[in-house]
Amino acid sequence: MGKKVTVVGAGFYGSTTALRLAEYNIFDTVVLTDIVEGKPEGLALDINQSRSIEGFETKVIGATTTADGGGYEATANSDVVVITAGLPRKPGMSRMDLIGVNAGIVRGVAENIARHSPNAVIIVVSNPLDEMTALTQLASDFPKNRVFGQAGMLDTARFTNFVAEKLDVKVSSVKTLTLGSHGDTMVPVPSRCTVDGVPLSERLSGEEIEDLVTKTRNGGAEIVALLKTGSAYYAPSAAAARMAKAVIEDSGEVMPVCAWVDGEYGITGVYLGVEAEIGSNGVRKVVESSLTPDELNNLKIAAEAVRSKQADVQSL
Numbered sequence: 001m002g003k004k005v006t007v008v009g010a011g012f013y014g015s016t017t018a019l020r021l022a023e024y025n026i027f028d029t030v031v032l033t034d035i036v037e038g039k040p041e042g043l044a045l046d047i048n049q050s051r052s053i054e055g056f057e058t059k060v061i062g063a064t065t066t067a068d069g070g071g072y073e074a075t076a077n078s079d080v081v082v083i084t085a086g087l088p089r090k091p092g093m094s095r096m097d098l099i100g101v102n103a104g105i106v107r108g109v110a111e112n113i114a115r116h117s118p119n120a121v122i123i124v125v126s127n128p129l130d131e132m133t134a135l136t137q138l139a140s141d142f143p144k145n146r147v148f149g150q151a152g153m154l155d156t157a158r159f160t161n162f163v164a165e166k167l168d169v170k171v172s173s174v175k176t177l178t179l180g181s182h183g184d185t186m187v188p189v190p191s192r193c194t195v196d197g198v199p200l201s202e203r204l205s206g207e208e209i210e211d212l213v214t215k216t217r218n219g220g221a222e223i224v225a226l227l228k229t230g231s232a233y234y235a236p237s238a239a240a241a242r243m244a245k246a247v248i249e250d251s252g253e254v255m256p257v258c259a260w261v262d263g264e265y266g267i268t269g270v271y272l273g274v275e276a277e278i279g280s281n282g283v284r285k286v287v288e289s290s291l292t293p294d295e296l297n298n299l300k301i302a303a304e305a306v307r308s309k310q311a312d313v314q315s316l
Contacts (some may be wrong), residue, residue, distance in 0.1 A: 006082070033065045077117055088231040107139045130310065131312075133147060157235055157238070185305045186217050189295050242255070243278065260286075
């Protein structure tokens with residue numbers, strides 16, 4: 001049977017993710033769904049008409065879904081599902097401001113996905129990310145390794161970009177890492193950041209690094225404020241698509257993602273931004289890296305901050 005990926009939500013984020021996944025040419029089918037009637041079908045038609053130009057064979061199928069679960073049969077037996085459904089932020093909103101409304105949407109999606117694709121790996125990108133990942137696992141009742149969230153890939157990419165621009169070097173020469181939560185308790189890991197193999201601390205002062213960390217933490221809000229309607233989608237969709245690619249290729253690639261942590265770093269029982277090895281069953285294992293005492297402490301603070309919020313999602 002051919003490889004199949006579903007992207008739930010055909011807004012800018014979802015449709016761009018579907019396009020990237022199709023252009024990889026590693027799936028037989030990409031299914032794009034939305035509750036706005038005709039929108040996913042129209043976008044699918046448009047993407048399919050680009051196939052001969054870009055040289056890919058993946059077929060894109062659009063499906064309008066309904067609140068009562070209609071239309072989800074098109075997604076049946078997906079290997080990977082990317083959930084982008086929910087409202088984006090508006091200027092001045094925090095990710096947490098979305099929790100009430102998006103919880104209802106994401107819960108419904110997770111239940112429908114579980115019904116039609118019981119063996120899928122789910123990648124969550126809806127905000128607030130850490131909480132929606134926990135909710136998706138609860139609502140789908142999938143093993144925790146088969147549900148993980150996209151955060152660290154994006155935050156790390158933003159951090160890398162800011163460092164490269166600050167030093168006027170190629171982005172390919174910069175390696176950075178962020179852990180923790182996707183939001184205020186994001187934990188950049190300067191001890192793991194290098195430029196052409198040289199520690200970042202030898203290229204920038206502590207103050208300069210801290211400025212870039214703050215810029216990274218506010219990276220999404222800065223874009224939201226400039227766009228005025230909607231939020232970022234080019235970099236986020238690139239991150240989500242790469243994660244889906246690692247799953248379908250069973251690559252074993254180590255990526256910073258929002259994964260279930262159970263004992264690693266002395267932290268137990270919470271979805272948190274960590275590095276993980278990604279394969280066909282989702283998270284193969286959480287990869288513990290050496291952190292400075294300060295970084296480890298910040299990671300534990302982030303874990304407790306998201307833990308209290310994730311406990312709340314059970315009732316949403």
